[in-house]
Amino acid sequence: MDLYREKILDHYRNPRQYGKVAGATHRAVRSNPVCGDEVTLTARVRRGTIVDVRFSGRGCAISTAANSLLLESLVGTTVAHVRQLQPAAVLKLLGVPIGPARHHCALLGFEALREALATRT
C-alpha cells in the first residue's frame, strides 16, 4: 500500500531526533485522545536558533515518521522559521498524501513543537 513507503517505514523504525535534549530550554507534552498516543518534545534554543530538538513517546508509523522528518529538518533553523511553518508543509514532508483521518497523527509532534517554543521552561 502506498502510504507505507520505505521512507515512512525507515523513519518509523529508526526515528531521527528521538529522545530528550539535555539542558532543554523548551518543553511540551501533547497527547492524542483518539489513539492514546503521547509525544514529549524538548528543544534547546540559543539566541533564536534551534540548537537541538527531539521527541519521545509512543505513536503510530505516521506520527513517528512525521516527527522524525520534521525535527530532522529543523535543527539549525530558527524559532521564527517554525512560527512561519504551516501544517500543510509538515504533511508534505511525508512524501505521500495521507487521508484526513490521519492528519491528527502526523501533526501531533508539530503541535507539541509550537507549544514548546511558545513557552519557556
Added chain:
Amino acid sequence: MPVSIRRQFPIFTRRIHGNPLTYLDSAATTQKPAAVLSAVDDFYQRHCANPRRGLHQLGVEATAMVEDVRQEVAAFIGGRPEEIVFTSGTTAGINLVAYGWAPLALRAGDTVLVSLLEHHSNFVPWQQLGALHRWRVQFIPVGAGGQLDARWFSAHLHRRVKLVCVTHTSNALGTQPPLPAMVRAAHRVGARVLVDAAQAVAHQRIDVQRLDCDFLAFSGHKMYGPMGVGVLWGRTELLRQSRPFHYGGEMIREVRRQGTTFADPPAKFEAGTQNAGGIVGLGAAIAWIKQFGFSRIARHERQLTAYALRRLSVLPGVVRYGPSGVIGRGPVISFNVRGVHAHDVAQILDSLGVAVRAGHHCAMPLMELLQVPSTVRVSFGAYNTKEDVDRLIRGLKEVQRIFSGK
C-alpha cells in the same frame, strides 16, 4: 446462518479501494438490512405525522406504529410496554438514569459501583454526577482474562451501595460479567443495578426478568436498526420515582403558570418529537432478528469467534486481550500486532477492504489497566462469514510483511 443473508444488506455491494467489503466493526454499528431501510422510508413516504399529537388519519397511524414498536420491544426483552422509554441511544438512556433517578434515590456519601469494563458512556456520567452530588464512586477492578474481580465486588457490597453500573458485554474485550449472580448479590444489600446492554441485544436473547436488573439501556443501531434511536427499560416503580430528564411537549399532564404535573412513564421521559422513523426502523430490526432467532445467530457468531481466535492464535506476533475462549464473551476480539501501532494495522486492513476498529474503544480506564494505548478490535454480526476471517488473517500477514521490511 445462510450466506444469502448478506444479500439483504445493500452495503455489501460496495467496493472498498477495489475490494469487497469485509465489515468487522459491528460493535461500533451494525449494517442495516433492506427491510429496516424500507421500513424507515415507508414511514416518511406514507405515514409521516407527529406521533401522539394529530387527530388526523396520519397522526393516528404514526402513533399506532410507534406504540406497536413499544409492544414489540417489551416482548423482545421481557418487559412491559409502560417500562419502555424511547431514547436517542444507550448514552441517553444511561444519562436519564443518572439525571432522573439517581439524584433522588442517592444521598451524599452513598456508593455507586462502576465496573472498569465500562464504555465511557457508563463511566463518565457516574464520575461527573458523583462529584456533583458527593456520591462515592468506586470502580470494580478487572483481573486476568478481562474478567471482573468477583471477590472485590462481593467485598465492597454494603448497605450504602445504592447502584451498580455494569455492562452486559464489554465493547472493548467482549467480556460478559456474571450478571444474574452480580444482580442477586447487589439486591441483597438493597442496591439497584443498571445494565448497559448495547453490545448484547443483537447477539443473544436479553430477558430483563431473568437478569432481574433494574435498568437496562441499549441502542437500535447496534442491532441492525437505525442510528439515533434507543431504549431505556426501567422497573415501573423506579420510573415513577424518577424525575423527567428533559422538559417539553407531550410529557406533561397539565401546565399552569404556578406549576406543571407530568404524564405517567414512559411519556414523562419522551419530551419533544420522537424519532418516529427510527423507532419504526427499530421495530423492523427486531422483526428481522426474529426471523432467524437468537439460537441461530448466537451459534453462528460463536463459531466465527472461535474460528477467528484459532486463526489469530497461530499467527506469530499477535497479542490478544480479554477472555481466552468463547465462553462468557460476545463476538468481539481485541488484539495488537507486535511492533505495529493499532492505527497502522487498521489503515493497511482498510486498504484491503477490511473494516476494523483501532483505538481505545471509548474505554480509556480499561486501556490504562491493560497498559496499552490502543488495540485493534474485530467484531462480528450475523452477516459475517469465515471468508471475512480469512481476509482479516491475510490482511494481518500483509501488515507484518510491510512492517518487517521484506
